[in-house]
Amino acid sequence: MASNSAQMNYSSKVGSSSAASTSNPVKEVFVDAMVVLKIIKHAHEETTDNAQGVLLGLVKDATLEVTNCFAFPNQNKPENIDLDLDQYQKDIIRNLRRVNSDYLLVGFYDSSFNPSIAQAMVEYQLSSVEESIALVYDQALAMQGYISLKAYRLTPAALENLKNEDYFSPDNARQANLNFETLFEELPVIFRNSHLVNSLLCEIEEQTRLSSKSNNFLDLGTSGNLERQLRSLIDCVDVFANHAARYTTYQKQLQRQQSRRNQRDSNRRNDGNDEDFDNTTKFYVKSRREALLNGSQINNQCDNITEFAAQGLAKLFMAQAVHEKQ
Amino acid sequence: MALTLANNNFEVNIHPVALFNIVHAYERRSEKFDTILGTLLGTRAADSIEVFDSFVVPHSTHNDALYNVDYASTMASFYRKVNSTQTTVGWYSTGSDMISGANLIHEYYTHETRNPVYLLVDTSLKNDSSFQIKAYMGASFGIKDKDRLKSHGIIFTPIPVRIVTYDEEKAATDLFQAGKFNKDFQVKPPSELDQVQSALDKLLLMLNYLTSYVDGIIEGKKPSDPKIGRMLMNLINTVPRVDPKDLENMINTSMNDLLMIQYLSQAVKAQLVLNEKLTST
Numbered sequence: 001m002a003s004n005s006a007q008m009n010y011s012s013k014v015g016s017s018s019a020a021s022t023s024n025p026v027k028e029v030f031v032d033a034m035v036v037l038k039i040i041k042h043a044h045e046e047t048t049d050n051a052q053g054v055l056l057g058l059v060k061d062a063t064l065e066v067t068n069c070f071a072f073p074n075q076n077k078p079e080n081i082d083l084d085l086d087q088y089q090k091d092i093i094r095n096l097r098r099v100n101s102d103y104l105l106v107g108f109y110d111s112s113f114n115p116s117i118a119q120a121m122v123e124y125q126l127s128s129v130e131e132s133i134a135l136v137y138d139q140a141l142a143m144q145g146y147i148s149l150k151a152y153r154l155t156p157a158a159l160e161n162l163k164n165e166d167y168f169s170p171d172n173a174r175q176a177n178l179n180f181e182t183l184f185e186e187l188p189v190i191f192r193n194s195h196l197v198n199s200l201l202c203e204i205e206e207q208t209r210l211s212s213k214s215n216n217f218l219d220l221g222t223s224g225n226l227e228r229q230l231r232s233l234i235d236c237v238d239v240f241a242n243h244a245a246r247y248t249t250y251q252k253q254l255q256r257q258q259s260r261r262n263q264r265d266s267n268r269r270n271d272g273n274d275e276d277f278d279n280t281t282k283f284y285v286k287s288r289r290e291a292l293l294n295g296s297q298i299n300n301q302c303d304n305i306t307e308f309a310a311q312g313l314a315k316l317f318m319a320q321a322v323h324e325k326q
Numbered sequence: 327m328a329l330t331l332a333n334n335n336f337e338v339n340i341h342p343v344a345l346f347n348i349v350h351a352y353e354r355r356s357e358k359f360d361t362i363l364g365t366l367l368g369t370r371a372a373d374s375i376e377v378f379d380s381f382v383v384p385h386s387t388h389n390d391a392l393y394n395v396d397y398a399s400t401m402a403s404f405y406r407k408v409n410s411t412q413t414t415v416g417w418y419s420t421g422s423d424m425i426s427g428a429n430l431i432h433e434y435y436t437h438e439t440r441n442p443v444y445l446l447v448d449t450s451l452k453n454d455s456s457f458q459i460k461a462y463m464g465a466s467f468g469i470k471d472k473d474r475l476k477s478h479g480i481i482f483t484p485i486p487v488r489i490v491t492y493d494e495e496k497a498a499t500d501l502f503q504a505g506k507f508n509k510d511f512q513v514k515p516p517s518e519l520d521q522v523q524s525a526l527d528k529l530l531l532m533l534n535y536l537t538s539y540v541d542g543i544i545e546g547k548k549p550s551d552p553k554i555g556r557m558l559m560n561l562i563n564t565v566p567r568v569d570p571k572d573l574e575n576m577i578n579t580s581m582n583d584l585l586m587i588q589y590l591s592q593a594v595k596a597q598l599v600l601n602e603k604l605t606s607t
Binding site: 038068074088092095098143147180190192199203226230233247298301302305307315318320323 | 346352383397404408409451488490494495505506519526580587592602
């Protein structure tokens, strides 16, 4: 599926002319080893905030290949506050193009899964490359030796709904069968390297064989990671409770408006009340979308926790078995 | 003759990212070039340089190698925006021998940083088909004229190179090793239980090796080495001696914690679904 043209615009925020297809042929994501190592390096060095950056690559038949990436500087640092990200992106891509690197923006990476990903995904998927993905990498798990790299993409229904900000009403969402589970779809990630890279890997293996503490993974001390994940889950559940409370107040207001309207209708007067009603609806609609994103974040975190707990249990069972043999 | 020698115990520590970057850029070079050049980024300590990253710089070969200095400095400034602690520490070239314009380029880099290192990465795999990575420090030598005629050059002395990794990088490169022997050179990141299994397999392998070694010594087939014997003693002493009841307790409480957490997360998910059903009608 050819979706790039010669007059590619570097910025990802400009929509392109390619027709939006509803079915995406891309089923897998091939990631180069270099991209993974660059993401790891950036996440390791970015201690205060999330590590974010852009992925470059190309689309080939049924796969999306990610061949290069670069990092965004942290905008919360004082020296970077007035950095123009668009300009930075354009300059870097121009420079990379001169050395024959791929310059097609195929997504971005982030080191945590938060709702702002959805908004960014909308822009990326509306731009020239529709199959853009978001790569989420968990830094803390990687320190224990478990590389977790997941690729997400907005489902076509979600894309439609998030595109039009004013149009996101609960009816639309229900029609499109959009709930927090169908917001993102996860794509399988495969690492693939060229021959030269494989020979480099052989050399690296020889030199670093003894220098690893790779058995950190079997460490039974899971509490640190678990605490961190639970803490973020608690935050999300708080937001969730907030949204639920807002929903009930909205319902109450709705009923009040309806009863007032009925009274007014019976007196043949409908003026300013309709305005209030519209405002409440708009406000509620916006918060619905936040609730949906929050729901998907909670879902993702629960999945992560389940995965982590499964690993921990497996390790504990193992330890028990070894202990019993003595 | 002014001869300044580099320190005798200077060494270069490279992270795999820099090497992967070099290979990546080498694979994408245009056809007229055999070698590529680029900058190395990293930090510098008293007796070592740690190379964290690298990027390629376009150059043109007419008669002399024309190095694109603007490109090098703009890219270096971009990288510095992301991580301000890493600066230019040297440069690299690919190929089995040093390139011909090396002294000029090295002089440019001595303006950028104090004691740049020149890394030669052999991507042609000519020397006994291994990936040779060599590093050199430059020292200027020659007769210094009053009129500063350029009759001096740079002598490159080799310094040792080591590959160092963060823990996560090591985990990632171990993961990629499995892809070498795959049919399509592909490797998937393993699921959580697969990782536990593979870590255990590795441990089992190492233990088997050790026990067969010890058996061989007991039966007299292999010569005993007191150093290894002492290390084995240390190893066995690090296994903590815990009362079996205490250990049982610890394992049980951990298991209870994990099961509870799993139950809670399922409960949260169920509540999400319920909420969705309620609020969408």
